[in-house]
Amino acid sequence: MLDDSFEVQVDEPAGPGVPAAGSILYLDGVSVSFDGFKALNSLSLILAPGELRTIVGPNGAGKTTMMDVITGKTRPDEGDVLFDQKIDLTQLDESEIANLGIGRKFQKPTVFEHLSVFENLELALKADRGTFATLMFLLKSEHRDRIDATLARIGLADKAVQRAGSLSHGQKQWLEIGMLLMQDQRLLLLDEPVAGMTDSETEATAQLMLDLAKDGTRSLVVVEHDMEFVRALGAKVTVLHEGSVLAEGSLETIQADAKVVEVYLGR
Numbered sequence: 054m055l056d057d058s059f060e061v062q063v064d065e066p067a068g069p070g071v072p073a074a075g076s077i078l079y080l081d082g083v084s085v086s087f088d089g090f091k092a093l094n095s096l097s098l099i100l101a102p103g104e105l106r107t108i109v110g111p112n113g114a115g116k117t118t119m120m121d122v123i124t125g126k127t128r129p130d131e132g133d134v135l136f137d138q139k140i141d142l143t144q145l146d147e148s149e150i151a152n153l154g155i156g157r158k159f160q161k162p163t164v165f166e167h168l169s170v171f172e173n174l175e176l177a178l179k180a181d182r183g184t185f186a187t188l189m190f191l192l193k194s195e196h197r198d199r200i201d202a203t204l205a206r207i208g209l210a211d212k213a214v215q216r217a218g219s220l221s222h223g224q225k226q227w228l229e230i231g232m233l234l235m236q237d238q239r240l241l242l243l244d245e246p247v248a249g250m251t252d253s254e255t256e257a258t259a260q261l262m263l264d265l266a267k268d269g270t271r272s273l274v275v276v277e278h279d280m281e282f283v284r285a286l287g288a289k290v291t292v293l294h295e296g297s298v299l300a301e302g303s304l305e306t307i308q309a310d311a312k313v314v315e316v317y318l319g320r
């Protein structure tokens with residue numbers, strides 16, 4: 054069954070500097086070269102507000118470089134990168150982009166191992182504020198409620214007082230996603246969230262992604278190699294190859310695409 058996100062209609066790129074109506078993320082003609090090698094080659098991609106999108110592609114296709122461009126880690130040589138239709142991300146640095154509400158999760162979990170699960174989420178909530186506000190921060194009941202709601206959402210309600218370092222790999226990944234949720238991100242970029250997870254953790258992560266997408270308040274971009282997980286998400290899939298979009302559509306559509314089959318079998 055296809056996800057509701059398929060119903061979202063967003064205009065195609067209308068040309069350089071003309072963002073699609075209603076897009077949360079708009080990439081058009083984005084190129085990045087490393088010593089003459091084009092890691093991204095005129096990449097165009099549009100994401101609707103509230104959309105869940107899966108990105109797949111063989112090693113070296115440009116998935117990480119695309120995330121680096123969106124988060125300001127890498128500057129494109131050319132092309133448009135717009136957030137919320139009008140904010141030019143190529144003019145901002147990484148912290149300014151993070152402050153806009155664009156959160157990124159790398160493949161390996163990075164939680165504060167010596168702190169409890171609850172304290173990790175508390176810290177993420179504080180990190181959203183200025184230094185003075187952080188010093189003055191008191192754990193008000195509304196904050197506690199938010200942390201509790203996030204704990205329930207990421208399936209760690211019964212692990213609140215447990216040291217984060219003692220969690221399983223999958224639970225650490227969920228905690229880190231919870232930390233992003235504490236910061237009210239509008240766009241979440243997740244790099245291979247189920248790598249190294251057990252089958253049941255992978256299934257639970259798919260449910261978590263679908264639950265997060267259901268809100269309609271944030272968009273999610275999930276880079277993933279695990280096709281069972283991609284299938285479970287039921288979202289629109291973008292296939293990257295040699296730095297540009299090779300195909301886009303439902304998993305069934307792209308798996309039936311001769312170009313996609315050739316790229317994967319030719320690896």
Ligand SMILES: Nc1ncnc2c1ncn2[C@@H]1O[C@H](COP(=O)(O)OP(=O)(O)OP(=O)(O)O)[C@@H](O)[C@H]1O
Nearest residue numbers: 087088091092110111112113114115116117118119
């Ligand atoms: N800093 C860099 N300097 C030189 N080449 C780079 C750099 N970063 C990426 N590349 C090259 O750009 C291409 C795209 O890399 P990228 O990491 O974006 O691909 P990917 O799709 O994320 O691959 P994977 O699935 O292996 O993570 C690769 O050929 C890579 O070697």
